[in-house]
Amino acid sequence: MSSHWLKVGSGVLAAAAVPLALVAGSAGTLAASKPHNHVVLRVWDMNQADTPIGKEEHKYIVQFEKAHPGVTVKLTVIPYVDYFHDLTVAVKAGKAPDIATVDEIWNPAFAASNAIIPLSSLMKRYQMSSSNYFKPAWQTTLYKGQSYGIPWSFDVWEQLYWNKTLFAKAHISGPPKTWTQMLSDAKKLTHAPNQYGLAVIGDKGEDTVVVMDSLIYSNGGSIEKNNQVTFNSPKVKQALTFYKNLSKYAPPGVASATESTSIGLFSSGKVAMAFDGSWQQATLESQVPHLNWGIAVPPAPTGKSFHGTLGGWNLVVFKQSKHPSLDMQYIKWMTNPKVEVNVASLIPANKAAGLQFVRKHRRQPLVILNTLENGYPRPISPNYLAISTIQQNAMSEIWTGTPVAQAVAQAAALMKQQ
Amino acid sequence: MSVAMVLKRGSQYLWVLLLMAFFVTPLIWMVSTSFKSAGQIYTANGPFFPTHWTLQNYHVAFATGLGRMFLNSTIVAVSTTVVSLLFAVLSSYAVSRIMFRGRRMILVSMILSQLIPLSVLIVPIYQIMAQLNLLDQFPSLVIAYLTFSIPVAVWFLRSFFLSVPAEIEEAARVDGCSLFQAFIRVVIPLIVPGLAATGIYVFVTVWQELMFAITFLTTPGKYTLPAGVILFIGQHGTNFGAVMAAATVMSIPPSILFLLMQKRLISGFASAGGIK
Amino acid sequence: MQQPVTASTTIRARGRHSRSPAIWLLLPTLISMVTLVLYPLVRGFYTSLTTSFFLSNQAVFAGFKNYASLLHNPVFWTVVWHGLVWTVGVVLGQLVLGFVGALILNQPVKGQALFQSITFIPWIMPGVAAGLLWSLMYDPTFGLVGNIQHLLGLSSTAYLSNIHTSMAAVILAAIWKGTPFTILMMVAGLQTVDTAVIEAARIDGASWFKVIRHAVIPQVAPVLRTTALFITVWTFNYFDMIYVMTNGGPVNSTQIFPTYVYQLAFGQLDYGLGTAAGILSLVVVGIIAAFFIVELSRQGALD
Numbered sequence: 001m002s003s004h005w006l007k008v009g010s011g012v013l014a015a016a017a018v019p020l021a022l023v024a025g026s027a028g029t030l031a032a033s034k035p036h037n038h039v040v041l042r043v044w045d046m047n048q049a050d051t052p053i054g055k056e057e058h059k060y061i062v063q064f065e066k067a068h069p070g071v072t073v074k075l076t077v078i079p080y081v082d083y084f085h086d087l088t089v090a091v092k093a094g095k096a097p098d099i100a101t102v103d104e105i106w107n108p109a110f111a112a113s114n115a116i117i118p119l120s121s122l123m124k125r126y127q128m129s130s131s132n133y134f135k136p137a138w139q140t141t142l143y144k145g146q147s148y149g150i151p152w153s154f155d156v157w158e159q160l161y162w163n164k165t166l167f168a169k170a171h172i173s174g175p176p177k178t179w180t181q182m183l184s185d186a187k188k189l190t191h192a193p194n195q196y197g198l199a200v201i202g203d204k205g206e207d208t209v210v211v212m213d214s215l216i217y218s219n220g221g222s223i224e225k226n227n228q229v230t231f232n233s234p235k236v237k238q239a240l241t242f243y244k245n246l247s248k249y250a251p252p253g254v255a256s257a258t259e260s261t262s263i264g265l266f267s268s269g270k271v272a273m274a275f276d277g278s279w280q281q282a283t284l285e286s287q288v289p290h291l292n293w294g295i296a297v298p299p300a301p302t303g304k305s306f307h308g309t310l311g312g313w314n315l316v317v318f319k320q321s322k323h324p325s326l327d328m329q330y331i332k333w334m335t336n337p338k339v340e341v342n343v344a345s346l347i348p349a350n351k352a353a354g355l356q357f358v359r360k361h362r363r364q365p366l367v368i369l370n371t372l373e374n375g376y377p378r379p380i381s382p383n384y385l386a387i388s389t390i391q392q393n394a395m396s397e398i399w400t401g402t403p404v405a406q407a408v409a410q411a412a413a414l415m416k417q418q
Numbered sequence: 419m420s421v422a423m424v425l426k427r428g429s430q431y432l433w434v435l436l437l438m439a440f441f442v443t444p445l446i447w448m449v450s451t452s453f454k455s456a457g458q459i460y461t462a463n464g465p466f467f468p469t470h471w472t473l474q475n476y477h478v479a480f481a482t483g484l485g486r487m488f489l490n491s492t493i494v495a496v497s498t499t500v501v502s503l504l505f506a507v508l509s510s511y512a513v514s515r516i517m518f519r520g521r522r523m524i525l526v527s528m529i530l531s532q533l534i535p536l537s538v539l540i541v542p543i544y545q546i547m548a549q550l551n552l553l554d555q556f557p558s559l560v561i562a563y564l565t566f567s568i569p570v571a572v573w574f575l576r577s578f579f580l581s582v583p584a585e586i587e588e589a590a591r592v593d594g595c596s597l598f599q600a601f602i603r604v605v606i607p608l609i610v611p612g613l614a615a616t617g618i619y620v621f622v623t624v625w626q627e628l629m630f631a632i633t634f635l636t637t638p639g640k641y642t643l644p645a646g647v648i649l650f651i652g653q654h655g656t657n658f659g660a661v662m663a664a665a666t667v668m669s670i671p672p673s674i675l676f677l678l679m680q681k682r683l684i685s686g687f688a689s690a691g692g693i694k
Numbered sequence: 695m696q697q698p699v700t701a702s703t704t705i706r707a708r709g710r711h712s713r714s715p716a717i718w719l720l721l722p723t724l725i726s727m728v729t730l731v732l733y734p735l736v737r738g739f740y741t742s743l744t745t746s747f748f749l750s751n752q753a754v755f756a757g758f759k760n761y762a763s764l765l766h767n768p769v770f771w772t773v774v775w776h777g778l779v780w781t782v783g784v785v786l787g788q789l790v791l792g793f794v795g796a797l798i799l800n801q802p803v804k805g806q807a808l809f810q811s812i813t814f815i816p817w818i819m820p821g822v823a824a825g826l827l828w829s830l831m832y833d834p835t836f837g838l839v840g841n842i843q844h845l846l847g848l849s850s851t852a853y854l855s856n857i858h859t860s861m862a863a864v865i866l867a868a869i870w871k872g873t874p875f876t877i878l879m880m881v882a883g884l885q886t887v888d889t890a891v892i893e894a895a896r897i898d899g900a901s902w903f904k905v906i907r908h909a910v911i912p913q914v915a916p917v918l919r920t921t922a923l924f925i926t927v928w929t930f931n932y933f934d935m936i937y938v939m940t941n942g943g944p945v946n947s948t949q950i951f952p953t954y955v956y957q958l959a960f961g962q963l964d965y966g967l968g969t970a971a972g973i974l975s976l977v978v979v980g981i982i983a984a985f986f987i988v989e990l991s992r993q994g995a996l997d
Contacts, residue, residue: 089544258656268462280654
């Protein structure tokens with residue numbers, strides 16, 4: 001009798017394997033095995049929105065494979081929202097790809113935890129020069145004086161989008177140049193609850209941190225300098241007070257407003273101004289073609305000049321890769337201006353390609369180039385993610401009524417513990 | 419019909435209406451938004467229904483592979499359901515009908531297993547899948563989903579087994595059936611509604627699972643529906659129209675299936691709730 | 695302590711050898727639970743005793759340092775409190791609305807089956823989609839809630855961005871999403887209720903409320919308890935909706951264990967600390983579950 005049960009018990013395990021094998025089969029795992037000397041390059045990239053960039057990349061991958069017989073490139077493109085999670089879990093579990101795109105704010109942490117390799121000697125071998133890249137983009141690859149990545153694409157998070165129709169109605173001749181002007185213009189443009197001066201991003205996310213940083217940089221402040229926390233300073237407090245004052249002229253819900261909310265408000269004509277990057281130009285053109293908008297270099301405090309926050313993506317080589325020199329050849333191929341101008345998700349970080357891209361694809365390229373040249377990166381630190389979380393919480397506190405000075409002091413104290 | 423009857427009827431419908439208002443309003447909003455252009459979604463205090471109906475969001479959603487994801491989700495959910503039921507029906511029978519030491523412990527640990535946050539388990543499970551070479555393949559999901567489908571299924575099925583009087587089984591054994599034959603021929607047919615109810619339960623939980631799906635799957639062509647929704651959340655903006663279109667597609671068809679299976683299901687859930 | 699077991703529901707093990715069937719039947723389940731739950735849990739526990747930087751593979755054994763730093767962090771205690779508020783709010787809401795909803799949908803009205811299945815759509819919808827739906831609805835400018843306020847001439851309020859309303863707002867969304875399961879269970883439960891008892895109470899002139907209280911609830915109590923146990927556990931660990939709606943903010947006002955653990959372990963990649971928070975969350979929910987298990991055991995549901 002009990003032999004039946006034995007058969008059932010073990011039989012179920014075997015039976016369970018059948019549907020598993022079936023789904024495995026349907027997933028096409030029975031790929032033909034490659035010849036022995038074949039090298040597979042595993043490359044991960046992310047997709048910023050639902051428009052697939054992988055296709056364009058594939059064209060150049062095919063060319064790369066032709067130029068390097070015996071090499072197959074396996075490109076995995078992951079949606080932005082999942083990308084950090086998927087990449088870090090893979091690295092943590094020992095399954096890192098050979099090459100990946102990483103956000104420049106992650107680059108130092110990947111380097112400090114020994115997950116990726118320094119590229120300086122390989123750059124020399126393949127005659128790649130750091131002077132080919134926009135300098136602030138290049139700086140984000142550095143950790144302890146060594147370069148751990150090749151800048152691929154970058155952009156600045158802030159230009160001032162302004163609604164020309166609403167400005168004309170309020171008899172304001174043009175976009176504000178100083179913080180004082182901005183506040184008074186915002187006030188004139190506010191007719192709550194139907195119209196507001198500007199959209200203010202304030203949610204718990206990186207999109208809020210880049211606005212904070214830009215205001216701080218424009219006021220001459222900084223988050224940290226030479227590994228010393230410089231956050232608790234009058235300049236930072238002034239900047240965040242200005243940020244808070246701006247929110248008086250923004251629609252309700254600042255503490256949960258994302259970049260998506262902000263550009264939505266701007267495109268609906270509900271607000272007259274918004275800070276955003278040049279990537280939103282395409283969105284506005286396709287979604288609200290009739291909207292009469294322009295961009296401008298955002299205002300700065302009187303007598304100072306505006307500095308935006310830079311963002312971007314670098315290509316890195318993982319320690320687990322068995323063929324770093326081949327990886328470098330791939331990176332060189334993809335960052336070649338002729339290729340890069342077609343595959344980068346933002347503005348190519350290679351100067352030649354970048355200039356060409358902005359002139360070709362963007363309205364008011366001079367404004368964009370100005371903000372790019374004057375942009376600063378976020379703190380280049382292996383602890384950046386913790387710093388960012390602290391800044392997000394500080395801003396949340398400020399929205400909910402904590403005095404700016406107190407929120408800033410608390411945040412600085414937490415940053416020092418990092 | 420007497421006045422009292424009319425009043426009673428009327429109040430019955432009033433209650434149904436109130437209840438429906440709570441559940442249905444967001445759904446109508448969802449469907450209505452799915453037919454709005456981005457410009458209309460981002461219209462301040464815009465109308466409830468679209469002024470111009472557009473299929474644009476559905477085009478985007480299907481161009482991104484919604485159809486394929488629907489199929490993937492179905493494959494994963496059906497396989498998980500089959501495997502879990504297979505495992506659970508045996509275990510559940512054991513913990514319901516056979517006296518052995520450690521039975522209570524097994525029952526309690528099944529509940530305890532449900533308390534562990536996924537974030538603690540996910541990296542070790544990922545490593546197991548990597549070792550088995552199953553990453554980015556459906557079996558990795560099916561196997562991972564067993565962690566939460568089996569314990570619940572064992573508990574649900576147990577109440578069905580308990581509702582089958584042991585006398586029926588014993589009678590079959592007097593007629594010369596072995597314990598195993600009695601199980602297959604007599605007990606299983608009696609718990610078919612329970613299997614259906616438990617099966618639907620497992621299907622629905624798997625249908626909406628997100629964390630394992632986004633961690634294990636990296637090829638967009640293999641994404642399940644919840645992982646697919648993520649595709650519409652970009653770094654710089656969320657395509658709400660496409661999200662609503664996808665949400666409509668992934669929730670309405672299963673509900674129709676539900677309508678068709680409802681009678682059987684409800685009698686099934688009655689036993690799962692512990693009614694003997 | 696072994697509870698006495700009635701012969702009518704259990705086949706007694708005869709002699710030593712017939713104990714084996716249970717083992718064979720449980721084998722597939724035990725193998726999968728040991729490899730996929732127990733082993734990862736033990737690994738997780740070990741990880742919680744270590745510290746490592748970001749992606750570094752060099753974990754340093756640190757004893758209970760992670761636990762100590764959590765227990766000394768006020769944010770941790772906020773999370774404990776919010777976890778309880780969230781769980782109690784969602785579970786109570788789902789049970790009450792689910793029970794009342796089941797009573798309503800159990801009435802013989804035309805289109806009953808259709809109404810019942812429409813009610814189930816939120817349950818079938820993936821949590822990410824439901825979360826995005828509700829965050830759009832709560833938007834003060836573009837959302838349904840904002841529209842209604844606008845129509846009523848009220849100033850629009852951003853419920854998700856106010857620390858005093860954000861928790862209530864996510865709880866309401868979760869009640870909408872999860873109640874259908876309770877309705878499903880309760881509709882089923884009500885169908886087994888002995889109507890004779892209800893009729894008797896009616897004839898005695900008991901009010902509707904009393905009938906429910908004294909004739910219906912006792913009969914469906916076992917279903918209610920099992921349902922309550924499962925939804926408590928699921929709610930405590932439910933991640934998807936809050937993750938897309940508020941990500942725990944503003945100012946941790948909707949931070950519950952699953953989002954907190956995720957933020958520590960996968961947001962900041964402090965995996966040791968995140969896992970320690972996960973283990974502590976297991977303790978918290980374990981205490982809640984213990985009450986249910988004792989209660990179930992008292993009813994004899996474990997025999």
